[in-house]
Amino acid sequence: MRGLALTLAIFVALTATGLLAFRMLPVPITPLMLVRLIQGEGLARDWTALDDVSPALVRAVIASEDARFCSHNGFDWVEIEEAWTTWRTGGRLRGASTISMQTARSVFLWPGRDPLRKGLEAVLTVPLEVLWPKRRILEVYLNVAEWGPGVYGAQAAARHHFDRDAAALDGRQAALLTAILPAPRSWSAARPGSHVRGVAGTIQARARQVPLGDNNTPCPRP
Template identity: 55%
Template sequence: MRVSGRRLMRIAALAVLALVAVSVGAAVLYRFLPVPVTPFMLVRAVGGSGIDKDWVPLTEISPQLVRAVIASEDAKFCDHLGFDWAAIEGAFAAIEDGGRLRGGSTISQQTAKNVFLWQDRTWIRKGAEAYFTLLIETLWSKRRIMEVYLNVIEWDDGVYGAEAAARHHFGKSAATLSRREAALLAVVLPSPRNWSAGKPGPYVSRRAGVIERRMGVVESDRLDDCAG
């Protein structure tokens, strides 16, 4: 059966509207409810990794970890609207110099990617990430973005969220993490399956020292106020 161009356009428009409705609905729900599981967790589980996670509210996560991830990942977290344009320009400059599409992701972007999307570096996924970043920046508070981020990010093979990470690496709750432990956890975020917070190598140990010093600036300049 032949389908007219106008009918195809109508079907495509309805499909887009449905996707928008579903995405907005999910974002609204996650503004209030814990995220039970993410696409990334499911893909990794199918690949053989387990899912070790235990959602806790931000009040049960040490403020030291909030400062550590801001110091390590996104010093402008409280000021931007989801995107660090200076970092993005740097990433594009690297591409122009022959490098790969990388870097420039804020905590908001990482949260959007981890909660709603799949893991790759294609332009399609980057576009979807931008959409979901704008969505959560509009519908969630900065405090909620930080809370979700710290509960879904991976900290070892199949270990997700601050509570599971604190128990896995240090045998304690996320609420009782020390400044040093928080810095070590922040350091391994770019490569949690290759670097260990609990058994840090020379690079991770040195980098944690840098993060600890930056945490002092985050605290003194109140760069974490929006997540407090």
């Protein structure tokens, strides 16, 4: 029990420090990056300010990953209820993670799908939403998301898949990159199959409805 308490205390201290530090500083590495690096996949990333990411990619990610990003406080209860209803009526259990939840998970937690990790993800999402503005949450997410074997963040993804900077991505390229986020090590944005092309078309259409403020600031005020 003493060892468990010590482990928990260390985890809480490190997480609290990270929540405060990463509100301003770039995230140097995530647990997933470290695991993949040990597995020999390499590490390609280039921290990029949100200002230097194509607005098309910002809109596409919000449209696809978290359409209610601006209206929730970390948890999309509408999506959670729909996922629960689908499962109870015999459908496939699907995720309902928001961008905030995915950011908390990516920055602080180990890869996997175990219940403990899912519970900690929910716990960490609360202070993340309190301490970080929506703009910072989105900026960090776009810099730590996995976009291929050893490829992390929007800039590395744009270079890897399209040989251009993240700022230069057009609407179709942004939609293709967003479409492969659920399985970035299996799907390719540069050589998309029919499924990825179809999903990208839907994302591109929805992305046009996502409002952005100056310098890609999400959730602009009227």
